[in-house]
Amino acid sequence: MTITTLRRQLLAGETTPAAILEKLSGEIAARDGSTGAYLSRDLEAALAEAAQADLSLPLGGIPIAIKDNINVLGQPCTCGSKFLENFISPYDATVIRKLRAAGAIPFGRMNQDEFAMGSSTENSALQVTRNPHDPERIPGGSSGGSAAAVADLTAVAALGSDTGGSIRQPASHCGVVGLKPSYGRVSRYGLVAFASSLDQIGPLTRSVEDAALILQAIAGLDPLDSTSLDAPVPDYLTGLNDGVKGLKLGVPKEYFGDGIDPGVRRNVEAAIQKLAAQGAEIVEISLPHTEHAVATYYVIAPAEASSNLSRFDGIRYGHRAANPSDILDLYQKSREEGFGPEVKRRIILGTYVLSSGYYDAYYASAQKVRTLIRRDFEDAFKQVDAIVSPVSPAPARKIGSLAGDPLQEYLSDIFTIAANLAGIPGISIPCGTTDFDGGKNLPTGLQILAPHLAEAKMLRIARAAEQLAFD
Amino acid sequence: MSHRHIDVSYVAKLARLELTDEEVAVFQPQLEAILGHAESLSKLDISGIDSTAHATPVFGRMRDDIPGQSLTPEAMLQNAPDQSQGQIRVPKVVTDA
Numbered sequence: 052m053t054i055t056t057l058r059r060q061l062l063a064g065e066t067t068p069a070a071i072l073e074k075l076s077g078e079i080a081a082r083d084g085s086t087g088a089y090l091s092r093d094l095e096a097a098l099a100e101a102a103q104a105d106l107s108l109p110l111g112g113i114p115i116a117i118k119d120n121i122n123v124l125g126q127p128c129t130c131g132s133k134f135l136e137n138f139i140s141p142y143d144a145t146v147i148r149k150l151r152a153a154g155a156i157p158f159g160r161m162n163q164d165e166f167a168m169g170s171s172t173e174n175s176a177l178q179v180t181r182n183p184h185d186p187e188r189i190p191g192g193s194s195g196g197s198a199a200a201v202a203d204l205t206a207v208a209a210l211g212s213d214t215g216g217s218i219r220q221p222a223s224h225c226g227v228v229g230l231k232p233s234y235g236r237v238s239r240y241g242l243v244a245f246a247s248s249l250d251q252i253g254p255l256t257r258s259v260e261d262a263a264l265i266l267q268a269i270a271g272l273d274p275l276d277s278t279s280l281d282a283p284v285p286d287y288l289t290g291l292n293d294g295v296k297g298l299k300l301g302v303p304k305e306y307f308g309d310g311i312d313p314g315v316r317r318n319v320e321a322a323i324q325k326l327a328a329q330g331a332e333i334v335e336i337s338l339p340h341t342e343h344a345v346a347t348y349y350v351i352a353p354a355e356a357s358s359n360l361s362r363f364d365g366i367r368y369g370h371r372a373a374n375p376s377d378i379l380d381l382y383q384k385s386r387e388e389g390f391g392p393e394v395k396r397r398i399i400l401g402t403y404v405l406s407s408g409y410y411d412a413y414y415a416s417a418q419k420v421r422t423l424i425r426r427d428f429e430d431a432f433k434q435v436d437a438i439v440s441p442v443s444p445a446p447a448r449k450i451g452s453l454a455g456d457p458l459q460e461y462l463s464d465i466f467t468i469a470a471n472l473a474g475i476p477g478i479s480i481p482c483g484t485t486d487f488d489g490g491k492n493l494p495t496g497l498q499i500l501a502p503h504l505a506e507a508k509m510l511r512i513a514r515a516a517e518q519l520a521f522d
Numbered sequence: 523m524s525h526r527h528i529d530v531s532y533v534a535k536l537a538r539l540e541l542t543d544e545e546v547a548v549f550q551p552q553l554e555a556i557l558g559h560a561e562s563l564s565k566l567d568i569s570g571i572d573s574t575a576h577a578t579p580v581f582g583r584m585r586d587d588i589p590g591q592s593l594t595p596e597a598m599l600q601n602a603p604d605q606s607q608g609q610i611r612v613p614k615v616v617t618d619a
Contacts (some may be wrong), residue, residue, distance in 0.1 A: 141597035234577045248576045274585035280578065346560040357537060364538070367610055371603035378615045383540035395539055396549055400556060402537040403528055416563045418573035423566070425574055455548070458555045474577020503578065 054113050054208055054261040061112050068101035068112030071207070072158060075114060079159075079205045087180045088190075088200035090119050090160045091127050097158040100151075108154030110268055115150055116159040116206035118197050120167055121252065122241040123147050123157050130243050131165040131175035131193075134369045134389030144241020145276065146210060146252050146269045153268035161196030161209060165391045166360065167217055167245045169193050170464055173450060174393040181450070182225060185490050188447040191221030197255045198225040208256040208265060212242055214249045215348055216442070216467025219479035222255055223442035223496025226481045228513070229255045230262045233504050234474035235280035237266075238273030246355035247278075249348075249471040259480060259514045263287040266506060285507050295515045296330030298508075301435035305341035306466055312445040314485025318495045319441045322482050325519040326439070326512075334435050338427040341469065343420050348468040349461050350404050350417035356394075357401025363389065396457060425473045432502040437512050441466055442479045442496035446487040466498060476506050478513045528553055 060066045076094055083089050097114060104112040117123055120130045122140035124147075129135045147157055164174035172180045172195025180195045182188040183203040190199040194211025198221035201209050211218040213231035222229025230253045237252045244250060254265035267287050273279040302323060307316065327333045365371035365385025372384030390398070404413035431438060444463055453460050470477040482497035497516055501509035530550045534541045541549070595608055604611040 138601050141593055141600060235580070277583055277585075278576065278578075278580055280580065281583075340566075343562055343566065346562050349556060350560055350563070361538075365603060366612055367598075368601035369603070375613055378613050379538075381613055382538045383535075386538055387540040387542075390539070392545070392548070395534075395541070395545070396552060398537045398539060399530060399533050399549065400553055403533045403553075403557075404560075406533070406536065412564060413557075413560060415573065416566075416568060417560075418575060419568040419571040420563055420566060421574040422571050423568070425577060455552075457552050458559055461556070461559075472574075472577070 052204060052207060053258045054110065054256070054264055055258065057113060057207060061106050068104040068156065069098055071112065072097050072101055072114055072156070075158070075205065075207070082203055083205050085181065085186060086183055086199050086203050086205070087178050088161055088196040088203060088205060090129060090162050090177055090196065092159040093126060096125065097156050100156045104156065105154050109264060110150065111154030112156070113154070114156045114158035114207055115265070116161050116197060116200050116209040117147070117157050118163055118194050118209065118211045119160045120163060120212060120243040121146060121210060127160055128243065129177060130167070131163040131177055132389065132391065132394070133176045134363055136177070136370070138368055142241065145238035145273045147241065149269045155268065159200070159206060161194070161200060163196055164193035165394050166243065166356070167193040167212055167214055168356070168393050168397055170216065170220055170460055172196065174391060176391045179450065182447050184226065184493055185447065187449050188490060188493070189224065189450055191224030191447060193217040194255060195221045198222050198227055198229065201225070201227045201255050201257060208254060208261055210252055211255050212250055212252050213471065214245050215352060215464050215471050218253045218255060219467050219477055219496070219498060220443050220464070222479040224447040224494060226494030227255055227257055228259055228262050228478065228480050229253070230266060230478045231470065231476060232266060232270065232506060233476045235278050236476070236504065236506065237269050238276040238279045240273055240275040244359040246352040247359060248355060249352060259510055259517045260288070260291060262478065263291060263510050282504055287507055287510055290507065290511055291514050293511050294329060295326050295512055298437070298512065299332045299334050299435040300326060300512070301334050301336035301431050301438045303336050303338045303341065303438060303440060305338050306440040310444050311441060312485070312487060314487055315441050315443070315445060315495045318483040318485060319497055322497045322516055322519060323439055326516060329515060336431045336435060336438070338431060338469070340420065340423045340427050341465070344424055344469045344472065345462055345465055347417045347420045347424060347472060348464070349400070350413045351421065353397040353401035354405050354414050355401070357398045357405065360394070360398055365389070393457065421472050424469055428473045428475055437509060438500040440498045440500070442498040446485060446490070446493035446495055448488065470500055475503050476501050476509055478509055480513050480517050528557060
């Protein structure tokens with residue numbers, strides 16, 4: 052059930068947008084009680100849009116599930132937080148406007164780590180989301196609800212957001228496709244900000260072609276986001292099937308060290324071998340500052356978060372504590388009651404690294420190391436067309452297995468966060484399965500990283516890799 | 523770097539968070555571990571390296587100055603925790619002289 056297949060059926064008159072929605076509702080009722088991917092859904096509103104759907108448009112009649120940090124007029128937007136548990140969006144994000152202009156129907160609000168802070172969806176204050184491949188395991192995160200629903204066949208496709216891997220890592224853990232666009236490729240207007248210099252919205256889908264179709268619809272300059280780029284949007288479907296013959300693919304030696312699970316290594320290396328057999332030239336490269344990426348990210352992202360989340364003060368919207376003694380007490384109590392532990396940790400960390408006396412040692416240093424990490428990629432892309440690597444060092448772990456050890460959780464983001472620091476695009480595609488920590492046949496992912504705005508080339512490589520037989 | 527001296531209660535106050543004693547006890551070692559990891563940044567030679575605030579900075583772009591529709595007062599107030607007479611109501615912020 053890909054977008055491509057459904058579009059063919061819609062155009063042939065074999066199904067209708069309403070029938071697709073009704074069928075999805077049945078699947079959700081049957082399975083989402085245990086998976087827990089959906090926070091809410093409004094079938095009535097979606098059916099009203101379905102009745103008006105213009106099937107001549109590229110995504111005409113296709114329902115798309117939306118991570119709960121992207122605003123859709125009249126729908127909840129909780130960000131997985133108690134702070135926004137009762138919030139109703141007063142406007143549409145630009146990506147929603149663009150999806151609708153392409154004929155799509157936003158349907159369903161997907162669970163996530165609170166304010167997108169986490170890699171497991173365990174930090175949602177609202178509910179647990181389970182991996183459809185093994186209900187004892189995390190779906191990954193922070194876009195865990197989006198990935199789990201696409202894997203569970205309760206959504207055709209979804210939007211997520213990726214600040215340090217939050218689209219690619221859950222896609223890898225759930226065995227679906229997840230694409231983070233170049234910074235500035237897609238408007239962030241209406242995405243609740245976590246770390247503004249790193250956040251990007253992107254698709255989670257069941258095929259590379261579906262990811263290309265959604266990116267096509269949402270990419271482009273937006274007057275409402277001054278960081279969106281005024282660069283032409285190419286046709287991402289043209290050349291999608293051109294294969295990898297003659298392309299140079301870089302394999303960063305730093306991404307294949309001791310910390311990587313043997314099953315992940317085996318699957319990714321097998322995929323690289325198969326791409327070589329298709330005519331790609333494999334080149335060993337070095338990204339020498341990789342070991343500093345986690346430290347750099349976990350200074351910069353919390354710094355930006357501590358600033359962005361200062362807007363949650365209990366005054367204009369969201370949670371307000373009862374009976375405050377004065378205005379300061381209102382701020383402090385509302386934030387204490389409304390935020391979960393991971394959000395508090397990051398606000399404190401960010402406030403600390405920006406504070407007088409520590410700013411130079413942490414934040415200013417991290418911004419300089421960010422330059423070194425960006426240059427690593429610029430140098431690499433002088434030699435190769437794209438970089439191939441694992442997405443995550445290991446398959447999905449058990450729910451609760453890293454409770455109380457945030458640093459260990461942060462370290463598992465090592466292969467995805469550098470793309471956000473450098474602003475380059477990345478995609479995760481399914482790459483076989485492996486047994487891990489008592490779990491059987493858990494999905495693993497192949498990551499493809501490309502130069503800034505080279506999404507078309509990245510999708511072409513992903514399409515070639517997708518067609519390889521795994522296992 | 524003197525991360526071992528991070529005073530979680532003090533920084534939380536700066537961030538307008540009122541933590542419980544239990545939270546302070548949990549966060550203190552966790553944040554020290556994270557800051558300890560971040561010390562690796564100080565071992566790099568970064569003299570003469572420019573800062574990156576945005577990977578792809580765009581400077582000074584203005585959108586066209588065209589009047590458009592803004593959110594209505596009703597839309598702005600629909601999520602307000604407390605309101606009165608078309609305004610958001612807050613506790614008294616000035617004291618009597």
